[in-house]
Amino acid sequence: MIKAGDITRKERRHLAWSLPDEGWMMINTDGSVNAEEGKAAGGGLLRDHLGRCHEAFSMNLGNCTITRAELKGAETGVATTWRKGYRKIKLCMDSTTAISIIKNRDDD
Structure with missing residues (x-):
């Protein structure tokens, strides 16, 4: 039986x-990450102020954790954007763990 407080x-x-x-x-x-096989993937989109897609990317990452897959997607997205010459970049992702790692890193 379920009680109201439960x-x-x-x-x-x-x-x-x-x-x-x-x-x-x-x-x-x-x-x-596919929970059964442990295989991971990452990807993303690069869009401008009008919502136009300038780049889409995806990658197979083999066996890794979800946090590693999230971070690899972010790394690839930033590197791709930087290579295209854009310097005003906003990165959006849904992993609070990955965001915390990025915000608290010691290097430049």
């Missing part, structure tokens, strides 16, 4: 993609 409420939030400011490029990246 029920956990889930919070629902509506999330939507928003355009970057003019002159900025937005990189949206993600990573995934």
Whole structure:
């Protein structure tokens, strides 16, 4: 029997993609791992202030953790954007662990 105090409420939030400011490029990246096989992939999109896609990328990463897949997607997205000559970059990803690692790194 379930008691009233045992029920956990889930919070629902509506999330939507928003355009970057003019002159900025937005990189949206993600990573995934097949739980059964352990095989990972990562990828992303590079879009401008009008929402136009300038680049899409994906990669097979072999066996790795989800955090590693998320970080590799971010690394590839930033490197691709930088190589194309863009310097005003906004990186968007959904992994709080990967975001924390990026924010707390010691190197430049």
